[in-house]
Structure formats: C-alpha cells, structure tokens
Amino acid sequence: MRELSREFQASAATVSAALSELTALGLVRAEPGRGTFVAERGRLAEPDYAWQSQALGPARVDADRASRLGGYGTPEHIPLSWGYLAPELLPHEELHRIGSRAAKNNRSWMMTPPAGSPELRRVLAAEYRVEPGDVLVVSGGQQGLVFAMRTLAEAGSTVITESPSYPGAILAAHSAGLTLASVPADSDGIIPERLADALERTRARVVYLQPGYANPTGAVLSPERRDRVLELAAAHGAFVLEDDWARHLGIDGRTPPPLITDDADGHVVTVTTLSKPASPGLRLGAVIARGPAGERLRASRTADDLCVAPMVQEIALSLLTSNAWPRHLKRLRAELAERRDALAAAIRQHLPSAHIQGTPSGGIHLWARLPHGSDTRQISADAYAAGVLVGDGRHFFVDEPPAPFLRFSYGAATPAQITEGIARLARTIT
Ligand SMILES: Cc1ncc(COP(=O)(O)O)c(C=O)c1O
Numbered sequence: 235m236r237e238l239s240r241e242f243q244a245s246a247a248t249v250s251a252a253l254s255e256l257t258a259l260g261l262v263r264a265e266p267g268r269g270t271f272v273a274e275r276g277r278l279a280e281p282d283y284a285w286q287s288q289a290l291g292p293a294r295v296d297a298d299r300a301s302r303l304g305g306y307g308t309p310e311h312i313p314l315s316w317g318y319l320a321p322e323l324l325p326h327e328e329l330h331r332i333g334s335r336a337a338k339n340n341r342s343w344m345m346t347p348p349a350g351s352p353e354l355r356r357v358l359a360a361e362y363r364v365e366p367g368d369v370l371v372v373s374g375g376q377q378g379l380v381f382a383m384r385t386l387a388e389a390g391s392t393v394i395t396e397s398p399s400y401p402g403a404i405l406a407a408h409s410a411g412l413t414l415a416s417v418p419a420d421s422d423g424i425i426p427e428r429l430a431d432a433l434e435r436t437r438a439r440v441v442y443l444q445p446g447y448a449n450p451t452g453a454v455l456s457p458e459r460r461d462r463v464l465e466l467a468a469a470h471g472a473f474v475l476e477d478d479w480a481r482h483l484g485i486d487g488r489t490p491p492p493l494i495t496d497d498a499d500g501h502v503v504t505v506t507t508l509s510k511p512a513s514p515g516l517r518l519g520a521v522i523a524r525g526p527a528g529e530r531l532r533a534s535r536t537a538d539d540l541c542v543a544p545m546v547q548e549i550a551l552s553l554l555t556s557n558a559w560p561r562h563l564k565r566l567r568a569e570l571a572e573r574r575d576a577l578a579a580a581i582r583q584h585l586p587s588a589h590i591q592g593t594p595s596g597g598i599h600l601w602a603r604l605p606h607g608s609d610t611r612q613i614s615a616d617a618y619a620a621g622v623l624v625g626d627g628r629h630f631f632v633d634e635p636p637a638p639f640l641r642f643s644y645g646a647a648t649p650a651q652i653t654e655g656i657a658r659l660a661r662t663i664t
Contacts (some may be wrong), residue, residue, distance in 0.1 A: 302488040323569055347541065348536040384453055394415050413465065450630050452595070464501065478505065480597040482563050573649055614626040
C-alpha cells in the first residue's frame with residue numbers, strides 16, 4: 235500500500251479503493267495476513283453456450299415484451315410512458331424517517347410468518363373488508379400476479395384478459411405456462427357479452443381484469459358491468475383476478491370500491507401494491523384470496539420464499555398507519571390532476587391527429603388512437619431518439635392490435651416536461 239501510494243502519488247484511501255475494485259473484478263486476490271496478490275488469469279477461450287437453447291426448449295417469457303417492464307430509457311429521456319410516479323410525488327421524506335427507524339428495530343431482522351406480518355395483514359385486510367388471514371403479503375403486484383395465475387389456473391390452461399391489457403399480466407401468464415385469450419374492453423371496461431362467449435369457448439377459469447383506472451386505457455368497469463362480470467364468474471365457476479394497482483390514484487370523484495367487496499363466494503382474488511402510491515423500490519404488495527384458493531396461495535408462497543423482507547413490511551406498516559399517509563394521498567390527487575390536464579391539453583394542441591379515448595378519471599395513463607396506417611413501432615423509436623419515451627400500443631395486446639395506439643403516462647413527468655415531450659413527439663411524427 236505504501237509503495238503504491240508513493241508511486242502513484244495517491245492517498246492510502248484511494249489505493250485501498252482501487253484494490254477493492256480490482257478484487258471485485260477478480261484481478262487481484264487478498265489473503266488476510268499475507269498480502270494482496272495478482273490473481274491467476276482465467277481461461278481466455280470464448281464459452282460455447284449453444285447447447286443451452288436446445289436444452290431449454292422454447293422461451294416462455296418474451297424478452298422483448300419483458301424489456302419494456304421495469305427500467306427502460308435513460309435519465310435524460312422525458313418519461314411520457316412510465317408506470318410509476320416521479321420521485322417528487324412520492325413520500326420520500328416520510329420513507330427516509332420511517333426507514334431509519336425500521337432499520338433500528340430488531341423486528342426488522344427477524345422472520346415474519348410466510349404470509350406476512352400479522353399487523354400489516356390486519357391493515358391491508360381492513361381496506362378490502364376481508365379477514366387478515368385472507369391476505370398474503372408479497373413483493374409487489376407483479377409477483378402477486380404470477381403467484382395468483384400459477385395457483386388459480388391449471389398449468390397449460392387458458393386465462394382470459396381484457397384487451398388492451400397490462401403487458402406485465404401477459405408476461406405473468408406466459409411465465410406461469412398459461413395461454414391467453416383476449417376479450418375487448420371499451421371505456422366502461424370489459425364487454426360482458428364478449429366475455430360470456432370467451433368463457434364458453436375457452437373453458438377458462440381465470441379472468442384477469444383491472445376494474446379501476448385500467449392500464450393502459452384509464453377505463454373504470456361500470457356498475458352494471460361489475461354485476462355482469464360477477465354473474466358470469468359464478469355461472470362458469472371462474473375466478474376474477476382483480477388487479478387493483480391504482481386504488482390510491484383516483485383523480486375525479488370517488489374511486490370505485492374493490493370488486494372483491496361485491497363478492498361473497500371467493501370468486502374475486504385481488505392483487506394490490508404499494509409501488510404506485512408509496513415507492514416502486516419498496517416492492518410490497520398483497521394477494522387477497524378467500525377459501526381454498528387463499529390456502530393454496532399461502533402454501534405455495536412458502537415453497538417459493540419464506541417471507542417478504544421483514545424490514546420492508548415494517549416500513550409499509552408504519553407508512554400506512556402514519557398521519558402523513560392520508561395527507562400524501564390528498565396531495566397526490568391534486569398533482570395527478572394537474573399533470574393529466576397538461577397532457578390532454580398538449581396532445582390536443584400539438585398532436586390533433588391522436589384521438590384520446592376518454593380522459594382518465596384516475597390512474598396515470600392515457601390511451602390515444604392514431605390514424606390508420608400509423609407505424610407505432612417507428613413512432614416510438616423516433617420519439618426515443620428524440621429523447622421522449624412513449625408506449626407503443628402493440629405491447630398492450632396479446633394478438634394483433636385492432637388499430638395503432640400510443641400509451642402516454644402523466645405520473646412521471648412534470649407538466650413542463652409533458653408539454654415539451656408532446657411537442658417533440660409531434661415534430662418527429664410530422
Ligand atoms: C396494471 C399494473 N399492475 C401491476 C403492476 C405491478 O407493479 P409492481 O410489481 O411494481 O407492484 C403494474 C406496474 O406497472 C401495473 O401497471
């Protein structure tokens with residue numbers, strides 16, 4: 235260390251940091267008590283992985299679809315298609331405070347029961363008017379969807395989804411080894427007559443729906459259709475997998491209650507998440523299921539993973555029961571309204587050829603149809619090159635899209651960024 239420090243005129247701390255980096259790269263090896271040695275050079279030959287594709291067989295999850303979930307784009311891109319909220323809209327100060335307290339709490343470093351901390355399950359159960367025992371704490375909504383699909387549907391069977399749909403649900407079904415059948419939805423949600431046909435034709439026993447502020451359309455399932463969907467589920471002995479991701483993202487009027495609260499017989503299984511209103515990095519969600527379905531879900535959870543990180547559960551519990559939580563949700567509503575209105579106005583001004591399919595009354599996405607013949611793959615690629623992320627509508631369909639669509643999101647960009655992003659997009663289109 236002394237020699238290197240002299241030779242390179244660097245402090246001991248810098249030399250030590252450099253050695254740590256070289257160790258991490260496997261170029262040097264530290265031997266306690268003896269010193270640091272140059273590591274033996276590994277094999278230089280190029281590995282041959284060709285055999286693996288043959289051994290693995292066809293991929294279940296489409297890598298292209300998967301690449302659009304989670305992080306994409308760069309920090310320089312204006313995020314006009316993004317499933318989470320901008321950092322300034324998240325309760326970061328509260329999370330910092332609660333997080334440091336949770337780290338010092340011994341409970342954070344012990345296991346919880348596999349289904350989750352009893353206190354957190356009680357808080358989540360109250361919101362959905364179920365028993366705490368019906369709640370299974372999971373690592374976010376996406377994991378909840380995969381667990382639920384894998385448990386509720388027999389391997390190889392068909393799951394119905396409203397169309398367009400959340401690409402992550404399509405991935406979840408594929409990853410669970412299921413086939414998807416899609417049923418069209420309009421601004422009132424899934425069309426019951428078409429759902430009845432699909433249930434008859436496919437014998438599917440699971441229907442994936444987002445009854446509140448659907449991603450990507452912003453649609454809310456109308457009260458009549460809520461009843462019809464539950465009647466159909468009962469008639470066909472099917473589950474409705476309710477993705478309630480946008481519960482805390484209502485903007486206008488009252489957010490409709492979860493569909494599970496209308497159903498007494500356990501047809502509805504609900505997935506909820508704190509990723510949107512609290513923080514995507516928290517990775518905390520829940521699957522709510524009653525009867526044998528709930529028992530099976532909780533049993534298979536133990537086979538997958540013994541519990542969600544207790545510290546994360548501790549933080550979620552403190553956040554949901556803090557005075558700051560209702561204040562945060564109130565502020566969020568006002569912020570989302572402003573951003574949604576800025577987006578709708580910018581589209582009307584700069585992109586009049588994009589037809590908005592109903593201004594969303596909640597959630598964070600707005601769905602727009604482009605004139606026939608528009609190439610959304612090219613448009614989204616050109617927008618990307620111009621520094622703007624927009625959602626290519628093709629990814630929201632299981633089969634061919636019926637028309638060219640773009641998905642815009644208003645939760646991740648400021649009103650000024652939204653206006654600038656739409657103006658830039660308009661310039662790339664014309
Ligand atoms: C409709 C919908 N459901 C579920 C999720 C899952 O999110 P997470 O796994 O972060 O909770 C998302 C995220 O984008 C979503 O848009």
